[in-house]
Amino acid sequence: MATGEEPADDLGIPPGKKPAIKDVARLAGVAVGTVSNVLNDRPTVSPETRERVLEVIRRIGYVPNATARRLRSGEVTTIGAVVLDLANPFFTEIARGIEDRLAQDGYVLMLASSDENLDRERRYLDLLLQQGVRGVLVTPAGADLDHLREIRDRGTDVVLLDAYSREFPSVGVDDVAGGALAAAHLLDGGRSRLAFFNGPHTVRQCAERHAGVERAFLTRELDPAAVTEVTLPAPMTAELAESATHELLDRPGPHPDGIFCINDIVALGVLRALRERGMSVPDDVAVVGYDDVMFASMLTTPLTSVRQPKRQLGWTAADILLRGDDEGAERHVEFVPELVVRASSGAAGDAG
Amino acid sequence: MATGEEPADDLGIPPGKKPAIKDVARLAGVAVGTVSNVLNDRPTVSPETRERVLEVIRRIGYVPNATARRLRSGEVTTIGAVVLDLANPFFTEIARGIEDRLAQDGYVLMLASSDENLDRERRYLDLLLQQGVRGVLVTPAGADLDHLREIRDRGTDVVLLDAYSREFPSVGVDDVAGGALAAAHLLDGGRSRLAFFNGPHTVRQCAERHAGVERAFLTRELDPAAVTEVTLPAPMTAELAESATHELLDRPGPHPDGIFCINDIVALGVLRALRERGMSVPDDVAVVGYDDVMFASMLTTPLTSVRQPKRQLGWTAADILLRGDDEGAERHVEFVPELVVRASSGAAGDAG
DNA sequence: GAGCAAGCATGAAACGTTTCAACGTCTCGC
DNA sequence: GCGAGACGTTGAAACGTTTCATGCTTGCTC
Numbered sequence: 001m002a003t004g005e006e007p008a009d010d011l012g013i014p015p016g017k018k019p020a021i022k023d024v025a026r027l028a029g030v031a032v033g034t035v036s037n038v039l040n041d042r043p044t045v046s047p048e049t050r051e052r053v054l055e056v057i058r059r060i061g062y063v064p065n066a067t068a069r070r071l072r073s074g075e076v077t078t079i080g081a082v083v084l085d086l087a088n089p090f091f092t093e094i095a096r097g098i099e100d101r102l103a104q105d106g107y108v109l110m111l112a113s114s115d116e117n118l119d120r121e122r123r124y125l126d127l128l129l130q131q132g133v134r135g136v137l138v139t140p141a142g143a144d145l146d147h148l149r150e151i152r153d154r155g156t157d158v159v160l161l162d163a164y165s166r167e168f169p170s171v172g173v174d175d176v177a178g179g180a181l182a183a184a185h186l187l188d189g190g191r192s193r194l195a196f197f198n199g200p201h202t203v204r205q206c207a208e209r210h211a212g213v214e215r216a217f218l219t220r221e222l223d224p225a226a227v228t229e230v231t232l233p234a235p236m237t238a239e240l241a242e243s244a245t246h247e248l249l250d251r252p253g254p255h256p257d258g259i260f261c262i263n264d265i266v267a268l269g270v271l272r273a274l275r276e277r278g279m280s281v282p283d284d285v286a287v288v289g290y291d292d293v294m295f296a297s298m299l300t301t302p303l304t305s306v307r308q309p310k311r312q313l314g315w316t317a318a319d320i321l322l323r324g325d326d327e328g329a330e331r332h333v334e335f336v337p338e339l340v341v342r343a344s345s346g347a348a349g350d351a352g
Numbered sequence: 353m354a355t356g357e358e359p360a361d362d363l364g365i366p367p368g369k370k371p372a373i374k375d376v377a378r379l380a381g382v383a384v385g386t387v388s389n390v391l392n393d394r395p396t397v398s399p400e401t402r403e404r405v406l407e408v409i410r411r412i413g414y415v416p417n418a419t420a421r422r423l424r425s426g427e428v429t430t431i432g433a434v435v436l437d438l439a440n441p442f443f444t445e446i447a448r449g450i451e452d453r454l455a456q457d458g459y460v461l462m463l464a465s466s467d468e469n470l471d472r473e474r475r476y477l478d479l480l481l482q483q484g485v486r487g488v489l490v491t492p493a494g495a496d497l498d499h500l501r502e503i504r505d506r507g508t509d510v511v512l513l514d515a516y517s518r519e520f521p522s523v524g525v526d527d528v529a530g531g532a533l534a535a536a537h538l539l540d541g542g543r544s545r546l547a548f549f550n551g552p553h554t555v556r557q558c559a560e561r562h563a564g565v566e567r568a569f570l571t572r573e574l575d576p577a578a579v580t581e582v583t584l585p586a587p588m589t590a591e592l593a594e595s596a597t598h599e600l601l602d603r604p605g606p607h608p609d610g611i612f613c614i615n616d617i618v619a620l621g622v623l624r625a626l627r628e629r630g631m632s633v634p635d636d637v638a639v640v641g642y643d644d645v646m647f648a649s650m651l652t653t654p655l656t657s658v659r660q661p662k663r664q665l666g667w668t669a670a671d672i673l674l675r676g677d678d679e680g681a682e683r684h685v686e687f688v689p690e691l692v693v694r695a696s697s698g699a700a701g702d703a704g
Numbered sequence: 705g706a707g708c709a710a711g712c713a714t715g716a717a718a719c720g721t722t723t724c725a726a727c728g729t730c731t732c733g734c
Numbered sequence: 735g736c737g738a739g740a741c742g743t744t745g746a747a748a749c750g751t752t753t754c755a756t757g758c759t760t761g762c763t764c
Contacts, residue, residue, distance in 0.1 A: 018507060020720055031744045036722060046742060061506045066482040068720035071419045072749050078462075078483065086451060087663075089646075092444040099438060099465060108479050110430070111463045113451060127460050131430060132418040154415055155370070238650045268650045275652055294441075295647040298590050298620045300627055311439075372750055383714045388752060396712060420750035424719050 019062045028056040039064060070132065077107050079321060080128030081137040082121055083161065086113040089293050090310060091139070094161065097314025098137060105322055107134075114141045122147050129156060135321045137161050137314075159321045162313065163204075169331040171317040175205050178306045178337035179212020180219075182260045182288045183227075185304070185339055187220060191258030191286055195228040195248060197270060198262045199236055206262060209290070213260065228256060232266065241269025249277060257285055258345075264289040264296050267303055271344070286345035302342035309335050371414045380408040391416060422484075429459050431673060432480030433489040434473055435513065438465040441645050442662060443491070446513065449666025450489060457674055459486075466493045474499055481508060487673045489513050489666075511673045514665065515556075521683040523669040527557050530658045530689035531564020532571075534612045534640045535579075537656070537691055539572060543610030543638055547580040547600060549622060550614045551588055558614060561642070565612065580608060584618065593621030601629060609637055610697075616641040616648050619655055623696070638697035654694035661687050 012026065013019050021039075025032040030049060037045050038053045045053075056062070070076055081098055083091040091113075099109050110128055114121035121141045125148075128136055135157030138148060145165060152158045152168070160170035186194055196213055199206040210229070217224040230244055241261070249255055261267035267289030274281055281287055281301050289296060292307035316333050364378065373391075377384040382401060389397050390405045397405075408414070422428070433450055435443040443465075451461050462480055466473035473493045477500075480488055487509030490500060497517060504510045504520070512522035538546055548565055551558040562581070569576040582596050593613070601607060613619035619641030626633055633639055633653050641648060644659035668685050 016507070021722095022720080032721085033723080033745070034743060037743090040722085044742065049742080061502060063478070063481045063506075065423075065484060065720055067419055067423045067484050068749090069722075070749095071417075071423050071751085072720080072722045074749080077479075080460075085448075087445055087448040089441060089444075092441070093439055095463075096437075096439040096465065099463075103464075106479065108432075108462050108464065108476075108483055110460050111447075111451075112455075112460065113448065124460075127429070127458060130418045131460055132422075154413075265650070268647070272650075272652060295620070295650075298617070298624075300624065300652045374750080384751085385715070385753080386713060389713090392752080398712060401712080417750050420719090421752075422719095423721085424750080424752045426719075426752095 013060070018065075019060045020065070021062070023060065024053065024056050024062050027060065028053045076132060076134035077105075078110060078131065078133045079107055079135050079137065079318070080110040080112070080125075080131070080133040081161070082112050082114050082124050082128070083139045084114055084116050084141065086111065090291060090308075093310035094314035094317075097311035097316075098318045099314075100311070101315045101318035101322065107322070114139075116141045118142045118144065125151060129154075135159065137317050137321060139163060157321055157324065159317050161317050164332070164334070166332075169320050171313055171320065171333045171335075173308045173313065173335045173337050175208035175337075176212040176215065178290065178308075179209030179260075180216040181212070181337060181339045182209075182290070182306050183213040183216035184219075185341070185345065186258035186260060186286055186288060187216060187222070189258070189286060189345060192226075193228075193254060193256045193258070194226070195230060195256040195259045196262075197230045197232060197241060197244065197259065197266050199232055199234060201231075203234070209262065232262075236263070236266055238265050238269035238272065241266040242273045245270045245273035246277075249273070255279075255285070258288075259285055260288045260290075262290055264291050264293045264303060264305055267296075267305070267344075268299070271299065271301060271303070281344050282346045288339075288345050292340050296340075297342065299344075301344050304342045304345035305340050307338045307340050309338075370417075371412045373414070373416070375412065376405065376408050376414050379412065380405045428484055428486040429457075430462060430483065430485050431459055431487050431489065431670070432462040432464070432477075432483070432485040433513070434464050434466050434476050434480070435491045436466055436468050436493065438463065442643060442660075445662035446666035446669075449663035449668075450670045451666075452663070453667045453670035453674065459674070466491075468493045470494045470496065477503060487511065489669050489673060491515060509673055509676065511669050513669050516684070516686070518684075521672050523665055523672065523685045523687075525660045525665065525687045525689050527560035527689075528564040528567065530642065530660075531561030531612075532568040533564070533689060533691045534561075534642070534658050535565040535568035536571075537693070537697065538610035538612060538638055538640060539568060539574070541610070541638060541697060544578075545580075545606060545608045546578070546610045546612065547582060547608040548612045548614075549582045549584060549593055549596065549618050551584055551586060553583075555586070561614065584614075588615070588618055590617050590621035590624065593618040594625045597622045597625035598629075601625070607631075607637070610640075611637055612640045612642075614642055616643050616645045616655060616657055619648075619657070619696075620651070623651065623653060623655070633696050634698045640691075640697050644692050648692075649694065651696075653696050656694045656697035657692055659690045659692050661690075 013023050021032050021035050025035045035053055038050050085091055095111060102109050112124040118141045125136060137159050139161040140163050148158050158168050160168045162172055164170050164172050198210055201207040213227060214224040230248060232240055232244060259270055261270055267287055270287055271281060274285055279285055289303045289305040292305040296303040296305045373384050373387050376387045382405060387405055390402050437443055447463060454461055462485060464476040470493045477488060489511050491513040492515050500510050510520050512520045514524055516522050516524050550562055553559040565579060566576040582600060584592055584596060611622055613622055619639055622639055623633060626637055631637055641655045641657040644657040648655040648657045
């Protein structure tokens with residue numbers, strides 16, 4: 001674009017520059033302080049003056065500069081979030097919850113994905129701090145929280161997302177309870193030979209859900225060792241789960257009559273393998289997944305799954321951040337997962 | 353935090369205040385300009401002075417105020433995006449693509465969902481402008497682009513996402529080609545009695561994919577009127593599609609032997625209904641979806657679908673924005689969708 | 705030793721707001 | 735006809751940087 005078109009009327013604003021509050025003041029014939037009062041809805045402005053100022057604002061398309069406002073008043077209306085992967089439905093639901101809460105207060109969200117990479121996490125946090133965010137929500141990519149500590153000590157609030165630490169406010173879901181819920185459902189549905197398709201125990205979620213399964217057994221005075229645990233390497237895909245299922249069923253001895261999967265993707269692979277073998281779900285085998293992702297209810301055999309309140313997770317984390325050091329603000333919130341029973345584990349068959 | 357710990361030595365900084373550049377200058381016995389030069393690695397500072405300044409910075413824990421810096425220097429490393437729904441996998445893949453491109457240049461993304469609501473879209477755009485973003489990427493919630501025009505005229509770049517307009521740079525996918533691709537695949541696979549589960553034609557995507565279907569027929573010198581179009585009301589769910597399928601199959605006359613669905617969710621409902629009726633896919637009916645969402649390949653009968661290059665869509669939009677008015681910058685990019693053939697439309701049965 | 709360039713350091717202006725003490729101008733009550 | 739509020743409005747200081755024209759020292763060249 002060359003010299004470009006000037007507005008028909010000359011407003012005395014250098015071309016290529018955005019109008020500032022002083023331009024509004026000049027054109028409306030008032031002081032800058034008055035314009036500021038109009039902008040901030042202070043009651044000390046006469047209706048006529050207010051109208052005149054607003055008219056000018058509309059005419060020249062004035063937009064207040066949040067950076068200058070922030071510098072002077074010190075208040076910030078931006079928060080940052082770093083999640084593991086924005087392409088993963090689990091996190092986008094969380095992000096959506098964050099956004100919903102922020103919208104209430106006119107905040108804007110700056111979002112980034114760490115890809116579970118500690119370096120990327122640090123780089124993004126650094127960028128966010130430079131932008132001057134009021135606080136950050138982080139799903140930590142690793143156990144090392146040193147950099148987060150430093151950020152907090154420098155005065156930027158930090159809230160952990162889907163994690164727990166006694167040093168930081170945090171929001172998470174009780175994974176032990178989730179594991180117990182799934183195992184209990186299978187046991188109480190009359191299943192006795194359980195298999196557990198899990199990920200490596202180095203991942204907190206996997207270890208805790210495993211502990212939950214054990215707890216369900218012990219509560220019923222059963223031996224947790226009776227569970228056949230199949231450990232899948234990361235990244236866990238449906239294909240991986242499918243072949244692991246075939247492998248499991250090829251073993252000698254009785255087949256399992258209930259399978260608990262660490263997430264719904266894995267469950268999908270298991271279901272596919274069972275179908276290939278002509279086994280009936282839930283009559284021969286009951287299957288339970290985890291996360292209750294969008295498509296769990298849409299499968300040919302709708303999947304029973306442990307639901308995490310994803311949206312609420314994000315909402316609450318943002319709420320803690322915005323409410324700050326309020327008296328009533330809870331510093332640690334742990335949600336309780338919920339079992340959604342569908343056809344894949346319906347009324348127990350007589351496979352036993 | 354109450355009064356907190358004071359540093360042992362009195363530095364002449366009011367308690368409870370963060371040190372500013374002038375404090376560093378005073379304590380190091382230099383001018384503020386010099387400190388600024390040290391901070392920005394300018395070469396006009398003698399090594400001794402630099403060391404002295406850095407020493408003071410370290411001692412009092414000075415952190416530059418990014419807000420003030422930005423106000424003065426005017427440099428922006430933020431762009432905004434408003435998509436229809438952050439919880440929809442289609443848009444999060446796009447967002448991920450945007451993020452990937454921005455990361456290359458150290459930019460940060462401010463993200464918001466309009467929920468297809470024009471008012472929300474406007475409100476969010478306003479917030480983003482206040483934050484002083486360098487430009488915005490928008491998936492328009494409606495056909496009215498007046499506000500976008502205004503934003504652009506006031507000096508903020510605008511790029512349209514999954515849309516087309518000759519007024520704005522834009523990135524989209526050829527929906528006519530997508531519709532044609534799906535219909536051609538069914539026709540060339542020997543299917544002759546097609547049904548098309550579509551949304552209302554007021555939605556651009558629906559109208560264009562419909563045009564694509566017609567084109568495929570005309571190219572083959574067939575009559576497009578032979579297609580049975582079923583119009584589903586928004587929001588389209590799997591349940592809705594399921595019952596619409598039953599309704600269609602209850603009609604007298606021969607059943608369709610090929611069904612094209614406006615998206616994969618709809619296809620899911622169709623598949624479910626067909627299974628309930630004991631019809632075989634693809635032997636009795638071939639099914640084709642659209643979007644190729646993550647789970648399309650994971651269904652019991654993997655779904656043939658028209659894939660949109662979602663990530664690339666976002667990447668390219670961000671690229672256009674960042675490259676700005678460069679000579680080589682393309683102002684309109686249209687991607688070509690791709691058909692991913694899976695079992696749901698596999699080798700044609702002899703249903704004809 | 706005059707002239708000059710190079711090397712450093714300086715300090716004030718500028719960025720676009722908010723905030724606040726001060727200043728009319730009315731209106732009212734006496 | 736005067737003091738006291740009440741009501742609107744004003745203008746400048748302040749926020750914490752960056753930028754830049756200017757000035758002061760050196761050391762070098764002829």
